[in-house]
Amino acid sequence: MVSRQDATLNLASLIKHSLEAGGEVSGSGLLLPSDAQLAEDGLRLAAPLNWELSVRTTGGDDDYLLSGNVSGTAIMECRRCLTDVKTKVRAELIYSMSYQPGSKELKLVETGEDDEDRLVFGQPEVDFAPLLRQIFAIELPATVLCQESCKGLSLDGVNLNEFPEHKAPATDNNADKDKPPFAALKDFKL
Numbered sequence: 001m002v003s004r005q006d007a008t009l010n011l012a013s014l015i016k017h018s019l020e021a022g023g024e025v026s027g028s029g030l031l032l033p034s035d036a037q038l039a040e041d042g043l044r045l046a047a048p049l050n051w052e053l054s055v056r057t058t059g060g061d062d063d064y065l066l067s068g069n070v071s072g073t074a075i076m077e078c079r080r081c082l083t084d085v086k087t088k089v090r091a092e093l094i095y096s097m098s099y100q101p102g103s104k105e106l107k108l109v110e111t112g113e114d115d116e117d118r119l120v121f122g123q124p125e126v127d128f129a130p131l132l133r134q135i136f137a138i139e140l141p142a143t144v145l146c147q148e149s150c151k152g153l154s155l156d157g158v159n160l161n162e163f164p165e166h167k168a169p170a171t172d173n174n175a176d177k178d179k180p181p182f183a184a185l186k187d188f189k190l
């Protein structure tokens with residue numbers, strides 16, 4: 001399958017027949033965001049994201065139900081030793097959708113009644129890529145470890161998993177600790 005920067009479904013057939021329950025449009029694909037998009041979402045990916053989506057009519061006027069999932073492998077830094085860690089994530093999603101002709105892009109709005117978020121779209125062709133990227137990014141853990149027993153970095157930045165014997169060199173404070181506290185004063189010419 002070819003990776004794309006969009007995840008577009010054409011919902012025209014649903015919009016035309018929104019009163020007949022049972023209509024469904026589904027699709028799947030590989031999503032490879034641009035570098036700028038990845039930077040915006042604070043994401044690094046090991047491979048394109050996998051997505052599957054389906055939009056169903058619910059029988060109401062211009063109301064639909066979106067369900068599906070997005071999965072992939074992000075690259076995150078171990079919080080102790082800062083090495084790259086591949087982090088697999090899969091997020092399920094389900095949203096009510098409303099068709100409001102005239103709205104430009106797909107957007108998430110809060111409905112006043114029950115505080116349930118609802119997706120609003122205004123064109124038959126809907127690009128779900130921004131939504132998928134955000135849901136994937138939110139699903140990532142806040143921090144990761146390369147291994148439970150990660151030894152982290154020494155004070156001078158050496159990875160102690162690779163060099164467990166490494167000792168950080170003594171700092172100047174330690175080296176001077178045997179001198180009288182005001183020894184430096186003798187160098188001043190008064």
Ligand SMILES: [Zn+2]
Nearest residue numbers: 078081146150
């Ligand atoms: Zn680590």
